[in-house]
Amino acid sequence: MVEPDRRDGVLVVADGLYRTFRRGDEEIHAVRDVSLEVWPGEFVAVIGRSGSGKTTLLNLLGGLDTPSQGRVQLGSQDLYSLSSGEMLALRRGFIGYVFQSFALLPLLSALENVELPLRINGWRRSEREKRAREALELVGLSHRARHRPYELSGGEQQRVAIARAVAPRPSLLLADEPTGELDSITAQVIFRLFRDLVDRERVAVLTATHDRAITQYADRIIELRDGALVAEQRAGGERQPLEGDQLFRRPSSP
Numbered sequence: 001m002v003e004p005d006r007r008d009g010v011l012v013v014a015d016g017l018y019r020t021f022r023r024g025d026e027e028i029h030a031v032r033d034v035s036l037e038v039w040p041g042e043f044v045a046v047i048g049r050s051g052s053g054k055t056t057l058l059n060l061l062g063g064l065d066t067p068s069q070g071r072v073q074l075g076s077q078d079l080y081s082l083s084s085g086e087m088l089a090l091r092r093g094f095i096g097y098v099f100q101s102f103a104l105l106p107l108l109s110a111l112e113n114v115e116l117p118l119r120i121n122g123w124r125r126s127e128r129e130k131r132a133r134e135a136l137e138l139v140g141l142s143h144r145a146r147h148r149p150y151e152l153s154g155g156e157q158q159r160v161a162i163a164r165a166v167a168p169r170p171s172l173l174l175a176d177e178p179t180g181e182l183d184s185i186t187a188q189v190i191f192r193l194f195r196d197l198v199d200r201e202r203v204a205v206l207t208a209t210h211d212r213a214i215t216q217y218a219d220r221i222i223e224l225r226d227g228a229l230v231a232e233q234r235a236g237g238e239r240q241p242l243e244g245d246q247l248f249r250r251p252s253s254p
Contacts, residue, residue, distance in 0.1 A: 010075075011171055011204050012038035012061060017070035019056050019227075030056040031067070032227040040171065041202040043194060045214040048224035054208035055176050057224065061206065062095050062174045063087050074172070092121055096165030096203075098175040102157040104149040104164075110136060111145040114164045121168055135163035138201070139193060155186035159193065166197060173197070175207035184213065191217040 019031040030053045038044055046054050059065035061072055063079055072079040074094065082090065104113045114135050118128035136142045139159040149157050158178060165173055175194070179187035194205045195217040207214070215221055215233070223231040 009039065010037050011040050012206070013073040014061060015071050017057070017060055017072070018068045019060060019065065020068045029227050031060065034070075034227075034229055036222065036229065038172070038204050038206055040204055041198055042220065043198045043205045043218045044207075044220045044222065045218040046206070046208045046222050046224055047210060047212070047214065049210065052224045053227035054224055056227075058174050058176050058206065058208050062097060063091050092117065093168060094171045096168065096170035096173040098158070098162055098165050098173065098178045100177040100180040102149070102154075102161045104157055104160060106149050109146050109148055110141060110152065110160045113149070113160055114167050117164060117168050131167055132163075135167040136160070138166065138197065139163045154182055155189055158182065158190055162190070162193060162197075166201065166203060170203060173203050173205045175205065177209055178207060179209065179211055187211055188213055
């Protein structure tokens with residue numbers, strides 16, 4: 001298994017990322033010259049309208065898509081120089097994914113859904129059950145461990161999905177529109193949960209969302225427009241337009 005080298009501190013580096021798709025004779029620039037850094041224990045939100053490139057960017061950073069140009073590093077590892085086997089090991093061990101659709105297996109209980117990635121990763125039965133229970137406790141759902149998805153509310157299902165993502169103790173959690181199918185009150189519960197996970201588990205959270213309520217919880221807000229990063233806002237600060245090398249810098253308080 002490939003383990004990120006954290007000697008330099010930074011967890012994720014994206015440098016000059018482009019992702020271009022072809023539609024007939026037309027080129028679609030989903031991501032354009034994006035550079036950013038994410039540090040351990042940091043909660044970063046990428047905001048923008050539908051079609052701004054948020055999902056594509058997260059897919060590039062998580063190894064689910066390949067950039068047309070540019071590079072992504074996790075620790076000192078160049079993500080796109082890895083073999084398919086190394087990439088798979090990296091995704092399984094060091095990146096957790098949360099999607100808009102909860103993607104829980106309907107015939108499995110909440111506990112069994114959370115255990116699943118641990119089973120795939122080869123954890124022993126006693127260890128994976130203990131860790132799955134710990135993960136459900138982290139999201140406040142230990143009392144729902146034996147319930148199946150159809151017995152849970154939408155917010156509870158998403159919390160189970162988050163528990164499943166953090167169970168293998170990833171360094172990075174990527175969440176793509178995690179509140180897109182939830183009401184505004186439940187959405188705030190999910191954002192608050194991410195904040196708690198960052199503070200308690202020191203996992204880095206990078207989420208793509210159109211929900212401006214995220215500004216109450218994230219350390220850093222990055223705005224994406226037409227595939228390009230155009231502005232940044234830190235917790236309690238003012239929105240700052242970004243130009244040139246301002247897009248690629250270490251945050252003042254990782």
